[in-house]
Amino acid sequence: MKIRFLGAVGTVTGSRYLLSHNDTKILIDCGLFQGVKTIRSRNWKPFPVSPRQIQAVVLTHAHLDHSGYLPRLMREGFHGHIWSTPATKQLADILLIDSGNLQEEDARHANRFGYSKHEPAEPLYTSEDAEKVMRQFRTTEYGHPIKVGPFTISFSPAGHILGSSCVRVECEGRSITFSGDVGRPNDPVMNPPVPLRETDWLVIESTYGDRLHEKEDTAEVLAAIVNETVSKGGTILMPSFAVGRAQVLMYLLTTLMARKQIPRIPVYLDSPMAIDVTDVFKHFHKEHKLSAAECETMCSHVLYTSTGEQSQAISNSTEPKIIIAGAGMLNGGRILHHLIAFGGDSRNTLVMTGYQAEGTRGRAMLDGADKLRIYGQEVDIRCRVAQLDGLSAHADYEEMLAWLAPLVPPQQTFITHGEPVAADSLRQKLERQNGWNTIVPEQGDEFDLF
Numbered sequence: 053m054k055i056r057f058l059g060a061v062g063t064v065t066g067s068r069y070l071l072s073h074n075d076t077k078i079l080i081d082c083g084l085f086q087g088v089k090t091i092r093s094r095n096w097k098p099f100p101v102s103p104r105q106i107q108a109v110v111l112t113h114a115h116l117d118h119s120g121y122l123p124r125l126m127r128e129g130f131h132g133h134i135w136s137t138p139a140t141k142q143l144a145d146i147l148l149i150d151s152g153n154l155q156e157e158d159a160r161h162a163n164r165f166g167y168s169k170h171e172p173a174e175p176l177y178t179s180e181d182a183e184k185v186m187r188q189f190r191t192t193e194y195g196h197p198i199k200v201g202p203f204t205i206s207f208s209p210a211g212h213i214l215g216s217s218c219v220r221v222e223c224e225g226r227s228i229t230f231s232g233d234v235g236r237p238n239d240p241v242m243n244p245p246v247p248l249r250e251t252d253w254l255v256i257e258s259t260y261g262d263r264l265h266e267k268e269d270t271a272e273v274l275a276a277i278v279n280e281t282v283s284k285g286g287t288i289l290m291p292s293f294a295v296g297r298a299q300v301l302m303y304l305l306t307t308l309m310a311r312k313q314i315p316r317i318p319v320y321l322d323s324p325m326a327i328d329v330t331d332v333f334k335h336f337h338k339e340h341k342l343s344a345a346e347c348e349t350m351c352s353h354v355l356y357t358s359t360g361e362q363s364q365a366i367s368n369s370t371e372p373k374i375i376i377a378g379a380g381m382l383n384g385g386r387i388l389h390h391l392i393a394f395g396g397d398s399r400n401t402l403v404m405t406g407y408q409a410e411g412t413r414g415r416a417m418l419d420g421a422d423k424l425r426i427y428g429q430e431v432d433i434r435c436r437v438a439q440l441d442g443l444s445a446h447a448d449y450e451e452m453l454a455w456l457a458p459l460v461p462p463q464q465t466f467i468t469h470g471e472p473v474a475a476d477s478l479r480q481k482l483e484r485q486n487g488w489n490t491i492v493p494e495q496g497d498e499f500d501l502f
Contacts, residue, residue, distance in 0.1 A: 053223050055253075056498040058100055059083060060469040063091055064259050064409055065117040067469060069230065070101060073223050076201030077101065079109045080219055080230050080255075084120030084151075086383065088411030095121065095176055100496065103130035108200045111136040112232025113216035114143035114295060120151055123181035126188065135198055137207055138191045139215030139336045143295055143329060145186050150294075150325045152179035154384050165428045211235025211245035212445050213296040214332060214339050218248060226502055228253040229462075233469070234447045234455060240270070241300050241340050242445065247458055253501060254462040258470030259407060260448040261478030270442030271304050271313075277401055277438050278305075278314045282372045286399035289435075291387040291414065293380035294326035296445050297406055299333050299350070301376050303342065306353040320366055322357045322377040322386050367393035380406050382413035388426050391433075395424070400435040405443050410471060449478055453485065465490045466499075 053073040059066030059081075066085035071078050085094045103125050111119050111134065122134065122144075136144065155175035162173035192198050194217070197206040202224065207217035212235040219230040229251040237244045248254075281288050292298045298321065308314045321327055333340065334347045342350070354376075357363050363386050366375060378385035394400045408414035413424050417437050424431050447455060465488050467475045475492045482488040493499075 053226065053501045054498055055228065055501060057468065057493040057495065059085065061493050061495050062472055063087060064469055064471060065091065066094060067118045069255060071203070071221060071228070073202050076203065077106045078200055078203060079106050081112055081118045082109050082121045082125055083117040086117055087409040091411065095124070099125065099128055103128045106130055106132060108132045109134045110205055110219055111140055111144070112210065112219055112230060113213055114140045114147055115213065115233070116147055116151055118232070119144050119148065123148060123152060123177035123185045126185040127177060127181055132188065133190045134188045135190050135192065135205065137194065137215040137217055139332065139339060141189045141191050142332045143214060144189070146325055146328045147295065148182035148185065149179050152177055152182040158384065161427060208248070209243065209246045211239065211242050213242070214336050220249065220251065227251045228255070228501065230255045231257050233257055233259070234452060235445055236447050236451055239445065241303055241342060242296070243340060245455060247455065250460045252463045254465045256465055256467055258467050258475040258478040259446045260444070261467070261470050261474035263448055263474070264450055265444055265448045266441045268442060270440055271308060273442070274304055274440060275308050275313045277403060278374065281399070281401040282315055282317060284399040285372055286397070286401060287372060287394050288374045289387065289390055289394055289400065289402045290374065290376045290405055291380050291382050292326070292376050292378060292405050294323055294329050294378050297380060297443060298323065298326040298376055299330055300443055301405060302354050303350045305374060306350050309353060318371070318373040319354045320357050320373060320375050321354050322363050322366060322375055324358050325378060326376070327356050327358065363389065366390070380414070381408050382417065391424070392426060392431055395431060395433045395435050398434045398436065402435050402437050404437065404439045407444060407446065449481060452478070453481060456486070461486065461488045463489065467492045
């Protein structure tokens with residue numbers, strides 16, 4: 053059995069691992085590369101192996117850096133099954149079609165204003181491609197193994213988002229486990245990740261391999277931000293991932309209002325995708341901590357804006373309000389229009405609610421940028437920029453080490469899905485504190501397991 057690393061090495065995006073044994077090839081995750089242009093450009097390069105030779109894709113979860121390349125893989129000849137949990141399939145249906153729509157929209161915008169180096173600019177794939185690839189999905193529940201050639205594949209809860217999984221692959225009495233993205237033990241909404249079974253090899257994420265989350269009370273920090281901004285008559289902008297983060301923000305804000313810790317001002321969920329995801333969230337009760345009643349309360353205090361006209365009306369409004377909109381790293385979506393409208397006013401606050409990858413507008417904001425290039429124009433940014441680190445859905449290194457502590461040391465641990473410093477930091481911790489045999493692979497590396 054061999055493993056080849058085709059993504060998520062040296063970066064937190066583009067999760068793609070090729071596992072092969074004899075004539076069978078399966079791909080664990082099939083994600084988009086995101087961030088700086090040199091990394092994004094990998095999405096346009098020919099896939100390193102013929103997609104026709106891949107028998108199946110197995111998804112750890114639905115986030116686009118793990119699933120977003122699927123429609124393109126299909127266009128290039130992949131016709132096998134895509135295995136996931138039921139919740140992952142439902143979320144992927146929403147995310148992939150939205151991704152196709154956004155890429156078509158960005159291509160049209162680039163052609164209209166002439167800021168693409170390609171003539172004409174084309175999308176990586178279309179919403180129609182996304183609809184087609186969904187027909188290849190097959191689902192299985194946690195703990196219900198499936199077979200693909202010589203491989204036996206099973207899922208266990210990773211606690212990151214709905215449907216997120218650690219993927220265990222067994223072959224000829226040996227096993228390799230892929231952590232996917234690992235959630236936190238005390239998330240306000242999601243259930244904690246389930247401990248791993250003993251495994252011969254482990255592929256582990258290292259997003260926060262060199263950092264600890266703040267120990268401060270996230271709800272209290274959020275309340276302070278809202279109250280200070282409202283006192284100045286300002287608007288709070290919350291760029292948010294549609295899956296997981298938007299629902300946590302809705303829950304925290306409505307809870308703070310119910311407790312009278314913040315004023316009852318309008319809260320807009322300005323993301324058709326996040327609205328659809330919230331419906332999925334309400335359906336999969338066993339995967340999070342909220343009751344049906346708590347879900348209904350959370351939704352009843354939030355105003356959904358589905359259409360572009362409704363979104364524009366929010367941008368034209370001067371009243372204090374909270375806008376939750378995608379995308380979470382300011383790399384697209386309706387939040388950009390709101391940032392153009394509100395970013396130049398010092399009374400307003402931009403609240404970064406999650407991890408910001410290198411090369412994204414979100415990272416630039418945290419690094420102190422006072423201008424952003426949006427839709428080909430320079431936009432002045434004078435609003436306050438705040439960060440809610442405590443909302444991360446990724447375990448930090450202490451939480452990761454505690455989760456791994458009961459595990460018998462694997463024969464080899466591959467550290468991926470982290471920027472270079474983070475990945476190497478986790479490597480050192482696992483080697484020095486746990487005595488594990490670890491390696492940080494590079495793009496394209498292949499290893500013979502047995």
